[in-house]
Structure formats: structure tokens, C-alpha cells
Amino acid sequence: MNSNVEEIYPGIYKFSLSIPVPLKAINIYLFKGSNGWTIVDCGFHNNESETAWLQVFEELNIKYNEVSQIVVTHYHPDHYGGAGWLQKLTGAPVILLDLEKKNIERMWQNTTFASRKKQFYLDYGIPEDIALIIEDEHIRRYEAVSPHPSKILLLTAGDEIQLGDYEFKTIWSPGHTEGLMTFWSEKEAIFLANDLVLPKITPNIALNPDSVPNPLNDFLTSLRKIRDLPAEMTLPGHRQIITNLSKRVDEIIAHHGDRLELVTNILKSRQESSDNVVSAWDISKELFGPLKEPIQHRFAFAETLSHLEYLVHSNEIKKMQTNNKYFYYI
Ligand SMILES: [Zn+2]
Numbered sequence: 061m062n063s064n065v066e067e068i069y070p071g072i073y074k075f076s077l078s079i080p081v082p083l084k085a086i087n088i089y090l091f092k093g094s095n096g097w098t099i100v101d102c103g104f105h106n107n108e109s110e111t112a113w114l115q116v117f118e119e120l121n122i123k124y125n126e127v128s129q130i131v132v133t134h135y136h137p138d139h140y141g142g143a144g145w146l147q148k149l150t151g152a153p154v155i156l157l158d159l160e161k162k163n164i165e166r167m168w169q170n171t172t173f174a175s176r177k178k179q180f181y182l183d184y185g186i187p188e189d190i191a192l193i194i195e196d197e198h199i200r201r202y203e204a205v206s207p208h209p210s211k212i213l214l215l216t217a218g219d220e221i222q223l224g225d226y227e228f229k230t231i232w233s234p235g236h237t238e239g240l241m242t243f244w245s246e247k248e249a250i251f252l253a254n255d256l257v258l259p260k261i262t263p264n265i266a267l268n269p270d271s272v273p274n275p276l277n278d279f280l281t282s283l284r285k286i287r288d289l290p291a292e293m294t295l296p297g298h299r300q301i302i303t304n305l306s307k308r309v310d311e312i313i314a315h316h317g318d319r320l321e322l323v324t325n326i327l328k329s330r331q332e333s334s335d336n337v338v339s340a341w342d343i344s345k346e347l348f349g350p351l352k353e354p355i356q357h358r359f360a361f362a363e364t365l366s367h368l369e370y371l372v373h374s375n376e377i378k379k380m381q382t383n384n385k386y387f388y389y390i
Pocket residue numbers: 134136139236255
């Protein structure tokens with residue numbers, strides 16, 4: 061028996077699947093319905109995940125052809141990775157938002173993206189050795205998101221979707237990714253938040269090549285949109301269930317307010333001491349301090365960039381380009 065699987069609400073099951081990144085695990089939700097099972101999110105595709113999935117199918121007594129849909133909340137490899145493999149196993153369609161389908165094609169099905177990502181971060185001042193690690197990490201992810209699903213159904217914001225026997229409304233919630241979707245069941249007062257609202261940690265808000273110009277602003281707007289939902293249970297993509305949605309949303313919004321202030325202060329003090337302009341890398345190092353694993357540099361750096369760009373867009377700081385490199389100043 062896998063003690064990991066729990067029924068958190070009649071017909072809704074949650075299990076924690078290991079992922080090979082600092083977050084360590086993702087929450088997978090399974091909805092049992094009269095028209096079959098719905099899987100929400102998939103984990104990375106690797107041997108360990110396959111074993112875990114097969115165990116869960118056995119434990120919940122799910123026959124492969126009883127899976128009627130596989131919902132992928134966003135394109136990140138811990139959510140999308142196993143989708144194609146699960147589709148091969150079950151024959152079920154993979155459901156996502158149009159924007160995320162484009163992201164998948166752009167990032168996971170185009171092998172030039174890894175080197176573009178490296179160049180993008182180099183332009184913003186990241187050192188060459190770390191840029192190479194980031195490129196290599198992306199290349200290694202191609203395997204963890206393969207095979208790709210062939211049968212994809214697209215959802216549109218506002219669409220009703222049945223998860224198990226419950227009706228949910230699809231809410232487009234950009235910020236963490238452009239096409240992240242969350243789901244709200246008014247009748248059951250359940251909010252399926254995946255990576256929009258997490259307990260204890262805050263979702264990574266990153267600036268990437270081709271991403272929208274101000275993802276942090278999108279994220280804060282998405283949070284405000286769902287803040288007052290009368291949710292009794294909020295189901296996050298990682299860690300434990302949230303019982304007080306508006307309180308957690310307020311904490312996350314306040315956290316970003318603090319970070320924006322900190323970024324501005326770092327920039328000010330650097331300029332007062334000597335530098336006319338400062339690179340995003342220098343700010344990131346000061347903001348996050350020493351980090352244990354190289355992959356954390358990417359999260360930290362991309363998050364720093366999203367804060368810097370937010371401040372540029374609200375005219376609080378300025379950005380300039382010299383010798384093909386970007387710098388920030390006040
Ligand atoms: Zn994510």
C-alpha cells in the first residue's frame with residue numbers, strides 16, 4: 061500500500077509524487093467520477109514516476125481505460141512531464157490552455173530553446189559557467205517531458221469542466237506561467253490553485269526568453285482576482301492543503317511588496333557606494349545570498365529579473381543596454 065494516497069474529499073484523491081528538483085514533490089489530484097477518472101498534473105517522466113503512478117492505479121483500483129482526461133495546469137516539467145506517457149498508458153486526452161500548448165512547443169519541442177535561454181541570461185549579466193549549467197539543465201529536461209501527447213484538447217478561460225462528478229470553472233491565472241489555469245467549484249467551495257497559491261513558499265515568478273514583459277504584475281493581478289473566493293479548501297500544486305485562501309494570498313502579495321522594496325534599496329545603496337548601473341546578477345546575489353545548488357541560481361535570477369522588470373514598468377527604476385548587456389539604475 062502506498063500510504064501517500066489520501067482521499068481529501070469524497071471522490072478526490074491526492075498523492076505526493078517525487079520530483080528531482082529542490083521542491084522535492086508535486087501534489088497530484090485524482091477525481092473519481094461516473095464518467096471516469098480525471099488526473100490533474102503528472103510529475104516528471106522518469107522511471108521512478110512510472111513506478112509511483114502504477115502503484116497508485118493499483119491502489120485506487122483504476123483501470124487504465126477508466127482515465128477519461130489528463131489535465132495539465134501549466135507547462136512546467138513537474139506538471140507536464142508525464143502527460144505523454146500517461147496518455148500512452150490510458151488513451152485519455154491531455155487538456156490545457158492554448159497559451160500553454162504554445163509554451164510547450166516553444167520550450168520543449170524546439171531544441172534551440174536551451175541555447176536561447178543561456179544567451180538571454182548572459183545578456184542580463186549571469187556568469188558564463190552558471191549560464192552553461194542552466195543550458196544543460198534545460199537540455200536534460202527534454203527527456204523528462206517526453207514523449208509528448210498527441211491528443212490535446214484546449215480549454216478557454218471561463219470554460220466549465222467536470223472533474224470527477226464536480227463542476228469546475230476554468231480561471232486563467234497568468235504570472236507563474238502565461239497559461240497557468242486554476243479551477244473553482246462554487247458548489248463544493250474547492251479551489252484548485254496548483255502553482256498560483258502555495259503554502260509557506262511562494263511560486264517562482266520568472267522572466268524567460270519570449271515571456272510576457274511583466275510577469276510579476278500578471279501574477280499579482282491573478283492573485284487579486286481569486287483572493288475573495290469563498291474557498292473552504294484550496295488545493296496547491298506543492299505541499300499541504302490551504303484552508304485560508306485570502307490570508308495566504310495577502311501574505312504572498314506582501315512578500316512581493318517587501319522584495320520590491322529590497323530590490324530598490326539594493327540598487328540605491330550600490331549606486332551610492334560606487335556603481336552607476338548594476339547588473340541583475342549582482343542584485344540577485346545580494347537578494348538571495350549564497351545558494352547551495354546551481355539550479356537555485358536560475359530560480360533566484362529569473363525571479364530577480366521579474367522584480368526588476370516590474371519596477372521598470374512602474375517607472376521606479378530604469379534599464380539600459382550597453383555592449384549587448386542590460387543594466388539597471390535609478
Ligand atoms: Zn510550476
